Amino acid sequence: MTTVAMAEKQVKMEERIVDIKNPVLSIQDLSIAYNKDKYAVKHVNADIKKNAITAIMGPSGCGKSTLLRAINRMHELYPDIVTEGKINLHDDDILKMSTIKLRRKIGMVFQRPNPFPTMSIYDNVIAGYKLNGIKLKRAERDEIVERSLRNVALWDEVKDSLMKKGTFLSGGQQQRLCIARALAFQPEVILLDEPTSALDPVATAKVEDLLVELKKDYTIVLVTHNMSQAARISDYSMFMYLGELVEYDKTKVMFTNPRDSRTEGYLTGKFG
Template sequence: MSKNIDIIENPVLKVENLSIAYNKADKYAVKDVNVTIKKNAITAIMGPSGCGKSTMLRAINRMHELYPDIRTEGNIYLNGDNIMKMDTIQLRRKIGMVFQRPNPFPTMSIYDNVIAGYKLNGIRIKKSQRDDIVERSLTDVALWNEVKDSLHKKGTFLSGGQQQRLCIARSIAFQPEVILLDEPTSALDPIATSKVEDLLVKLKENYTIVLVTHNMSQAARISEYSMFMYLGDLVEYGKTKMMFTNPRDKKTEEYLTGKFG
C-alpha cells in the first residue's frame, strides 16, 4: 500500500488485511484492504458499481454477516478493540448505519423512530431522558423545527429527505462513535441532498463519518479523506483534495475524469 502515504492522526478505525468473499467459490469482493480512518472527519469511499465499497462499509459494523455464506479474513479495530471479536449487538450500538433508501419503521411515530434503538432493545429510560434524546437527535439532524409539532405522527408521512434525516437521527440517538452511510443521498432530490450534506459536515464535529458514494462531486464537497476502490482493491486512499487534483494512480484518474464507472 505504498500509494497510501498519508499518516492519519487520531485514527478511530483501523482496517487490517480485510478480505471478504460472498461464498467459498466466489472471488473476493474486498481484497486485502488496509486503511486507517480519521476521527471526527468524513471519509468517502468511491468506486464503480460492484467494486466492493458497500461490502467494505458493511464489514465495519459487521452487517455483511447477514449473507449466510460470507467469508471474512483480517481484522478491524475500533479504538484498538478488535470488532471481529465483539458482540455484534454492542458493536452496532457503537457504529451506527444509515442506508441508501430511507427506512423509518412504518409502524412507529417520529418520536418512537428516534428512540427505536432503546425501545426495541427494551432499554428502560425515564421519560424526561427520552424526550431529551429525541430533541437532541432531531436538533442534530436539523429536523426538530420541522417536526416538533408532529412528533407522534408516523415517520413515513415525512418527505424522502426528512425521512433520511430521521434515519440519521435514529442512528445517532445512541451516540455512536462512528456513523456509516451507504449512499445516503442517492434516493433524494438535490435540495434534500444538500441538506443532508450540510448536516453531515456539522455532525463530523461529534462523530466519525464513513460514507459510500457514487457521486464524485459529493465526495469532493464534503469529505476530508477519500478511498477509491476498484474490483475489490483499495486503489488509492488519501486526502480528498489531493486525490481530486493530483491522483497517484492512473485508475483513479480515469475514474475521476469519467473515463469509466
C-alpha cells in the same frame, strides 16, 4: 516473487496509505468473499481519521458497500460469507465484539430512508432504546429525541407532529429521521451507504450540510456513487476498484493529483 519485487510492492502499498495518527478505525488486510474464491474486497488496509468525513468511491460492484457494511458487521447477514483480516475500533477487534454492542457504537444509515412504518417520529428516534428494552425515564427520552432531531435539523419541522407516523414525512425528512435514529445512541462512528441517492437535489444539499456539521462530534464514513459529493464534503477519499483499495488520500490531493492511473480514469469520467 523476488525480494526486490516484494520490497517494491511494500513501498507502493505504503505510498498509497495516508498517515493518520490515532485512528478511530483501523482496517488491516481485510478480505471478504461472498462465495469461496470470489472476493468482493481484497486486502484492504486503511485507517479512518476521527472527526472527519471519509468517502469511499468507486464504480458499481467495486466492493465499497461490502467494505462499509463490514465495519459494523452488517455484511454477516449473507450466509456463507468469509471474512479475513482485522478491523479495530480503537484497540478492540470488532470481529470479536458482540454485534449488539458493536452496532450501538457504530451506527448506520442506508441508501433508502427506512423509518419503521408502524412507529411515530418520536418512537423512531428512540427505537434503538425501545427495541433493545432499555428503560428510560420520560424526561430522558424526551431529551434524547429532541437532541437527536436538533442534531439533524429536523426538530423545528416536526416538533408539533412527533406522534405522527415517520412514513408521513418527505423522503429527505425521512432520511434525516434515520440519521437521527442512528445518532440517538451517540455512536462514535456513523456509516452511510449512499444516503442521498434516493433524494432530490434540495434534500441532498440539506443532508450534505448536516454531515459537515456532524463531523464535529462524530466520525463519518460515507459510500458514494457521486464523485462531486465526495469532493464537496469529504476530508479523505478512498477509491476502490474490483475489490481493491486503489488509492486513499486527502480528498483535495486525490482530486487534484491522483497517483494511480485508474483513479485518474475514474475521476475524469473514463469509466465508472
